[in-house]
Amino acid sequence: MLVKKAADIRYSEVTPKDAYLNRRRFLAAIPLAGAVFATRAAAAEKLAAVKGPFSTDEKPTPFQDVASYNNFYEFGTGKDEPSKNAGRLKTSPWSIHVEGAVSKPKVFDLDAVMKMAPLEERIYRHRCVEAWSIVVPWIGFPLNVLIKAVEPTAKAKFVAFQSLYDPKYMLSERQAGIGLPYVEGLRMDEAMHPLALLGFGMYGQILPNQDGAPVRLVVPWKYGFKSIKSIVKIKFVEKEPPTTWNLTNAREYGFYSNVNPTVDHPRWSQASERRLGEFSKRKTLMFNGYSDQVASLYTGMDLRKNY
């Protein structure tokens, strides 16, 4: 007689595959605890990268600060709100529509984009228009990799970017006080510049949702709001595209928005900045310290007019 030994684990005890696959989402759905767990869950997801060029040797800002002090108005206008609310963002599956003046328009799956080039770690300074700054070890590769892949035509003079917007779980335009979806843009030569990064991670892991998961722009010589988060659309266009903060207040936020200590924001000075974690303020550097790399992009331009 064959006596069957009971299995150590009954099938009913096994976590259903669906729940297993969506475990992060499940955790994120728990109110209050959601934010904490979403950050922890992201912390578990490592992202390997090789050392890339242009890194500063300045000390990176603590991860906790970069992941809890955010401007991401879709998830709240207070600095601490995005880290609490962005758990609702579903980052998988994710596709990026690349269209406009290109020979090979395509809807990319995020995973496919991430395989287009080796991921690099680049430690960049990041300067917010609000006069605070951080140093972040980003993970990504040059934006020009993706641009070359779709072969822009002669008509492509600018690149327009668009963030995900889902009013079901994001702020309304009224609440945020800005038009949504969030849109940004770069001139073609800026977008092709090797400093401009398409970012997927930071601090050795995938981007926390509040920092623009799953894919964002990193343009370190411009004010932070140019580095658009959670990108779903990239369009190549002939004319300068509209940008969200410029539409909100054209006098205060220009299309270029290069970091420039000599051109003040109408409401505050841009001459100095507070590096998070530091007590005294430090002088703001022209182009956020990337003059050697990018100043030539703007020769002959009046940066007072093209702020």
Add this chain to the structure above:
Amino acid sequence: MHSKRLLSRRWLKIPVFLLCLAPLLLLAWKALHQDLGANPVEFITHATGDWTLRFLAITLAVSPLRRLLGLPELIRFRRMLGLFAFFYGCLHFTTYLWLDKFFNFDEIAKDVWKRPFITAGFLGFISMAPLALTSTAGWIRRLGGRRWQMLHRLIYISAIAGVVHYYWLVKSDVRKPLLYGAIVFVLLAERAVRWGVGQRRARPSRERAQSIAN
């Protein structure tokens, strides 16, 4: 009746005082435990600014509440509340002078002159100073009740300037400044309406008095 008796108790000023101090104690507690977030200076600036506006609104609410609730005893607390508005205003201003500008008076002068939101904040703050200075019974006597009262209407300027300061400061989400604005508007409108009614009532009696005099 019970609440009236309670409100007249001498010792009641002590718990009210401590309650007014609570926001500062909470801030100190958070600072001690490194719980002020990624940008502590900004946190302190916003907290002290918020409480200045809140205490201005609470102070302005005393007179209407006395009438509305029929509790004239509330007047006992008005000076303390007003002084707390000034106290939090001082903390807010000091945070700006020290932690934001590091006493760089060149830059501060430029700020006050060139940046409307700072001009408004500065105006609101300095309007409170003479009120704090003349808050004693001695000064009421020296100035005379009427003149003292006129001077202390400067709080209207402070409250309005404070709201404008906040409104001009935010980048896009004006919900909170508008909320403060609405509260201050109601508190001032109540006074304006009462003043208007008072005028209309006063006129016939004055005319009558004149006709009698004639």
